[in-house]
Amino acid sequence: MSHTEIPGGITAPLGFIAGSAYCGIKATNADRPDIALIYSPQPTVAAGTFTTNKVKAAPVRISAINLRSPDVRAIIANAGNANACTGIGGIENAKRMTRAAAAALGLKDKQVMVCSTGRIGVPLPIEKMEATIATMPGRLNREGSQAAAEAIMTSDTFAKSVALEIEIGGHKVRLGGIAKGAGMIDPNMATMLCFLTTDAVIDKQLLQQALSVSVEQSFNRITIDGDMSTNDTVIMLANGLAGNPPLRSSTPELEDFQRALDRITRNLARLIVEDGEGVTKFVEVHVNGAASFSDGRRAAESVAKSTLTKCAWFGGDPNWGRIMDAIGYSGVKMREELVDIYYDGVIAVKGGMASGTPIQKLQEIVASKRFTITIDLHLGAAEYTVYTTDLSTDYVKLNMGE
Amino acid sequence: MSHTEIPGGITAPLGFIAGSAYCGIKATNADRPDIALIYSPQPTVAAGTFTTNKVKAAPVRISAINLRSPDVRAIIANAGNANACTGIGGIENAKRMTRAAAAALGLKDKQVMVCSTGRIGVPLPIEKMEATIATMPGRLNREGSQAAAEAIMTSDTFAKSVALEIEIGGHKVRLGGIAKGAGMIDPNMATMLCFLTTDAVIDKQLLQQALSVSVEQSFNRITIDGDMSTNDTVIMLANGLAGNPPLRSSTPELEDFQRALDRITRNLARLIVEDGEGVTKFVEVHVNGAASFSDGRRAAESVAKSTLTKCAWFGGDPNWGRIMDAIGYSGVKMREELVDIYYDGVIAVKGGMASGTPIQKLQEIVASKRFTITIDLHLGAAEYTVYTTDLSTDYVKLNMGE
Numbered sequence: 001m002s003h004t005e006i007p008g009g010i011t012a013p014l015g016f017i018a019g020s021a022y023c024g025i026k027a028t029n030a031d032r033p034d035i036a037l038i039y040s041p042q043p044t045v046a047a048g049t050f051t052t053n054k055v056k057a058a059p060v061r062i063s064a065i066n067l068r069s070p071d072v073r074a075i076i077a078n079a080g081n082a083n084a085c086t087g088i089g090g091i092e093n094a095k096r097m098t099r100a101a102a103a104a105l106g107l108k109d110k111q112v113m114v115c116s117t118g119r120i121g122v123p124l125p126i127e128k129m130e131a132t133i134a135t136m137p138g139r140l141n142r143e144g145s146q147a148a149a150e151a152i153m154t155s156d157t158f159a160k161s162v163a164l165e166i167e168i169g170g171h172k173v174r175l176g177g178i179a180k181g182a183g184m185i186d187p188n189m190a191t192m193l194c195f196l197t198t199d200a201v202i203d204k205q206l207l208q209q210a211l212s213v214s215v216e217q218s219f220n221r222i223t224i225d226g227d228m229s230t231n232d233t234v235i236m237l238a239n240g241l242a243g244n245p246p247l248r249s250s251t252p253e254l255e256d257f258q259r260a261l262d263r264i265t266r267n268l269a270r271l272i273v274e275d276g277e278g279v280t281k282f283v284e285v286h287v288n289g290a291a292s293f294s295d296g297r298r299a300a301e302s303v304a305k306s307t308l309t310k311c312a313w314f315g316g317d318p319n320w321g322r323i324m325d326a327i328g329y330s331g332v333k334m335r336e337e338l339v340d341i342y343y344d345g346v347i348a349v350k351g352g353m354a355s356g357t358p359i360q361k362l363q364e365i366v367a368s369k370r371f372t373i374t375i376d377l378h379l380g381a382a383e384y385t386v387y388t389t390d391l392s393t394d395y396v397k398l399n400m401g402e
Numbered sequence: 403m404s405h406t407e408i409p410g411g412i413t414a415p416l417g418f419i420a421g422s423a424y425c426g427i428k429a430t431n432a433d434r435p436d437i438a439l440i441y442s443p444q445p446t447v448a449a450g451t452f453t454t455n456k457v458k459a460a461p462v463r464i465s466a467i468n469l470r471s472p473d474v475r476a477i478i479a480n481a482g483n484a485n486a487c488t489g490i491g492g493i494e495n496a497k498r499m500t501r502a503a504a505a506a507l508g509l510k511d512k513q514v515m516v517c518s519t520g521r522i523g524v525p526l527p528i529e530k531m532e533a534t535i536a537t538m539p540g541r542l543n544r545e546g547s548q549a550a551a552e553a554i555m556t557s558d559t560f561a562k563s564v565a566l567e568i569e570i571g572g573h574k575v576r577l578g579g580i581a582k583g584a585g586m587i588d589p590n591m592a593t594m595l596c597f598l599t600t601d602a603v604i605d606k607q608l609l610q611q612a613l614s615v616s617v618e619q620s621f622n623r624i625t626i627d628g629d630m631s632t633n634d635t636v637i638m639l640a641n642g643l644a645g646n647p648p649l650r651s652s653t654p655e656l657e658d659f660q661r662a663l664d665r666i667t668r669n670l671a672r673l674i675v676e677d678g679e680g681v682t683k684f685v686e687v688h689v690n691g692a693a694s695f696s697d698g699r700r701a702a703e704s705v706a707k708s709t710l711t712k713c714a715w716f717g718g719d720p721n722w723g724r725i726m727d728a729i730g731y732s733g734v735k736m737r738e739e740l741v742d743i744y745y746d747g748v749i750a751v752k753g754g755m756a757s758g759t760p761i762q763k764l765q766e767i768v769a770s771k772r773f774t775i776t777i778d779l780h781l782g783a784a785e786y787t788v789y790t791t792d793l794s795t796d797y798v799k800l801n802m803g804e
Binding site: 052053054055056082084085086087119120121122228229230307308311312314315316317320321322324325327328329331332334336337349351352353354391392393395396397399400 | 454455456457458484486487488489521522523524630631632709710713714716717718719722723724726727729730731733734736738739751753754755756793794795797798799801802
């Protein structure tokens with residue numbers, strides 16, 4: 001089954017409209033839109049995944065409740081203020097955002113999902129936001145995806161958008177998504193937000209299942225600095241306008257849909273990593289031969305989060321000793337003398353020792369903008385991949401405060 | 403009971419002699435001693451703790467075996483090469499180091515502990531080292547602690563040495579220690595080594611118990627970059643020359659000894675943190691009110707290892723939102739609305755929200771070279787403290803390779 005890339009982001013699927021407005025939420029008076037609104041005039045089913053951080057921003061708490069609503073119609077989101085660590089007042093403000101959007105669109109409050117990203121611990125300028133949101137329905141249109149994608153940017157350097165068209169039972173079906181960056185993107189703004197839409201006919205339970213699988217293969221595989229935000233949110237809406245035969249469990253059609261969704265979320269995840277400020281290299285860390293899935297993940301994440309390893313990559317230093325070290329302290333089952341490590345397929349470590357590959361060869365690989373580290377533990381059949389970055393002096397400068 | 407600081411490091415306790423030699427082990431021809439030898443002509447009992455990294459350097463494996471010997475007499479250690487990830491040849495070379503020291507001192511191989519620190523994955527220049535070690539007995543003396551401390555330095559900027567005198571049952575008892583730095587100290591050299599001596603009369607089992615408790619309160623509480631070395635080793639020798647009544651379990655005398663040992667290991671641990679290259683700030687992270695000891699530790703370590711938090715400290719930015727975030731993703735039991743956070747006793751967060759303390763007040767504190775973050779989870783009685791640092795642009799530069 002072919003997946004065709006199409007333009008249009010979240011407004012590529014039939015029926016969805018979107019737009020943005022400038023409200024002036026940021027402390028620094030950035031002269032660009034900071035509120036996004038996405039709307040489906042048709043009924044939808046909604047799915048979502050939220051940060052597992054125990055410190056959850058107010059909008060995350062409200063969206064998690066509203067997700068239970070059988071007919072979510074809109075997503076209201078702002079940049080510049082995370083509405084996190086803001087207590088009862090923050091909860092009230094998140095509700096007021098949903099109420100303002102619902103009033104403007106003629107919906108019930110619970111039909112609106114809400115997201116915020118930005119500074120922690122500062123109350124939202126809610127009156128100003130309510131006034132702005134009231135003006136937004138007139139700004140929504142079928143070409144509004146880019147405007148919405150730009151409005152949720154914090155210090156992202158480009159808007160992140162992907163859409164695909166596939167065929168299901170003779171019907172064209174579209175999926176689209178926009179996202180904003182994760183990790184150390186800016187002082188106080190480390191949130192990953194992703195909004196996805198589709199015109200596929202799919203029930204709520206299957207949509208949630210497909211989204212959870214997809215997030216696990218994409219956004220849960222990226223790490224830049226290992227810090228998980230209080231606001232991370234992925235929301236997906238499906239309005240059924242494609243008219244395809246309803247997707248069913250364990251069918252080739254659902255598999256096609258899953259593959260398309262996975263492609264979208266993986267592409268957005270990669271764009272997020274590549275756009276991390278201070279990032280100079282994109283690194284895939286594959287672990288093969290792990291004794292268990294969980295061991296594969298722990299080993300890969302330990303390497304991907306090792307400050308020493310990431311600094312070495314920044315400097316173009318292969319330094320496989322630091323990779324061995326990070327595997328060793330990850331706590332996974334391993335036998336040092338079985339470990340092989342490859343850089344873009346070139347063997348660096350054979351049986352836990354230097355392979356004899358000239359260091360110059362490995363240095364050439366680590367000097368490039370993208371490379372892959374493959375670690376084979378030779379203990380089992382489990383594997384895991386993490387997408388990560390180097391750690392640069394610019395990263396530190398960008399995160400040392402105002 | 404008074405503890406008096408005395409000079410002399412590991413040769414402050416009666417009977418121990420030490421010294422160093424230059425062998426030229428480093429790739430860069432640093433013109434300073436790189437092999438240390440510590441020797442007790444009298445029988446000793448030995449205790450030790452080793453890295454829990456599953457990738458263990460060859461000398462760690464050999465020392466862990468030789469620690470079982472009832473009469474350890476010497477420690478041979480080199481800087482410049484870690485003898486890690488060196489396979490069977492590395493094991494043989496670690497044995498040859500013990501054999502060379504044993505031959506020079508008239509001991510059995512198993513009476514010698516061996517340590518290495520430096521580059522990973524490169525074979526030791528063992529013939530050259532054997533020749534050097536053979537000359538070392540003549541260099542050992544009762545003032546040799548400083549020479550030994552300097553010989554194990556990698557990029558440490560100063561030798562780390564502490565000694566104390568206490569009284570036990572009317573007898574003067576001395577404890578001394580030297581250490582070299584931990585964490586990101588230098589490319590490829592991230593090992594913490596600590597050698598401790600005492601002339602107390604104490605049996606092997608009690609000594610091991612005292613050392614394990616002490617290491618848990620000191621070296622296990624420091625984190626700079628979260629990377630744990632393949633070579634970390636703490637060794638303690640007790641020769642009984644003080645002639646005190648033998649120390650016994652659950653006595654005030656043993657408590658005194660423990661307190662003195664804790665003071666030495668904590669001081670050495672602090673010196674290691676302060677001397678970390680690229681470190682501009684020394685930060686204590688206390689967690690109070692945790693539901694369990696393990697929760698206290700996880701919360702404190704999560705904050706101490708958060709790249710974003712450490713960058714903010716470097717920049718003098720209080721940024722308590724990043725601390726809340728790091729507690730939240732640590733996975734410990736917490737209720738956001740109960741969390742209080744203090745900077746040097748000044749409240750920054752009250753009940754999970756901004757306390758109202760002017761940001762300037764907090765900025766002043768974070769601008770200083772040392773400060774304490776106290777987090778109260780208000781859930782239980784458990785507490786934990788970690789000693790850590792900021793994350794600076796110099797840290798990255800020092801670790802990006804040659």
